[in-house]
Amino acid sequence: MKILVPVKRVVDYNVKIRVKPDGSGVDLANVKMSMNPFDEIAVEEALRLKEAGKATEVVAVSIGPAQAQETLRTALAMGADRGILVQVDGTVEPLAVAKILKGIVAEEAPGLVVLGKQAIDDDCNQTGQMLAALLGWPQGTFASKVALAEGTVDVTREVDGGLQTVSLKLPAIVTTDLRLNEPRYASLPNIMKAKKKPLDVKSPADYGVDVTPRLTVVKTAEPKGRTAGVKVASVADLVMKLKTEAGVL
């Protein structure tokens, strides 16, 4: 069984982004970019399934600018077998990403697609569910445990009240939550080896997908700021301030 893992190039999670003063967007010049952390978890899960003999090949795919090749090379260095870059500049919304992925699924015929539950740039949390819809496949979102069996996969999901386990018919979509696994670091020899692994470059047109955004971004603004308050000297002082000044007790 083949596993497909989509990976997104995003601003590194440690970076505190800045909104452009003219409200036209977020300043991405000279900002450190990395693989979306949830996608690293997805790659790791696919690799573990392959290492356990439950999958035969792990194919990483990225939809984004030419530099997303670096993100794919990271996935290959972690252990994915080959990469596909669908090269496109500018914003590609989750719906268009899901349509492109549907085209790739038609070509690659994976038994499982493992995606991150959300990208930490647009925080949309949509792509996996949309892909499942377009394919008519079941979905196991926000996974904290994945157990692959013959013809089915059991997915334990992080839900508002705790955990829920569902059983999905294969082929299926899984989206990863933080506690599914801890992704490995790529070793230096594996980073070197990754440079020689196959990486195909395609375009949205190859899959007949129009990536024109459906949403127009009217403006991007700084959130309402919060200023630091005061330091209190003692517990008594704190209790007094909460009672009288803040009025919350």
Place this chain on the structure above:
Amino acid sequence: MTTLLIAEHDNASVKDATNKALTAAAAIGGEIHVLVAGSNAAAAAAEAAKLDGVAKVLHVDAPALEHGLAEPLAAVIVALAGPYDAIVAPSTSSGKNVLPRVAALLDVMQISDITAVVAPDTFERPIYAGNAIQTVKSGDAKKVITVRTASFKSAGASGSAPVETVSAAADPALSTFVGEALSESDRPELTSAKIIVSGGRALGSAEKFKDVVIPLADKLGAAVGASRAAVDAGYAPNDWQVGQTGKVVAPDLYVALGISGAIQHLAGMKDSKVIVAINKDEEAPIFQVADYGLVGDIFEIVPELTKAL
């Protein structure tokens, strides 16, 4: 213009997240119908009928809908979607799971996690863990929207709308429910609590979390939250996580104990009315958003605070 609001419920009653999403739906304008899709969910449908400003409740009952699995629930919503201009759900784990599936089936780009309604087709939503607020205008004929509940007040429940029973669309039979492990507690729910006490990595163990954080929460009648580090380490269950990828909360009072204040944690609590931080590192970023900061050791200060209240 008519909106279909997807109710969050457990078949017996409607969750407060529905009341909050209803306030957002009302801001969009037009008539509002509420969908209660479940199994033996007549009680929840009757409760939904009381929500203020609702014109009609659609009650769909089928065994496959008992646990809100995405595949049958999306099929039900899509079958009903025809006449509606907007489909709205709270941004709960259930709403996040099912609504993008609906959106894709309708060929609509969903607008996730809105924090304000600017116009019926224009909304504010946070990106980059809330470090920027985007205003987006949708060009789709139908709008599919999830609502960040912390940004809207709960609608009241003094109405009496008619309940219409509608038959369920066929279950695509792709998935089955295996089981669940839900935390049971008498505490207020995190997303609707007035006061939240949260613990971080500094607690060091599940026992200490229980001995230090819980008594303060009990004293305050508060819900309990946690940082990702505390959850990952097993000090607290996953459904207590507050942050970019956990729950987003905005209580009247948020008390952060031994939490550093990473961007991803702040994303989930910085809209709280009053923030108190107790941390031994006076440089901890949490102090930059705290109204009241106390520098010191939580193991000394928190028991003292619990006693003083």
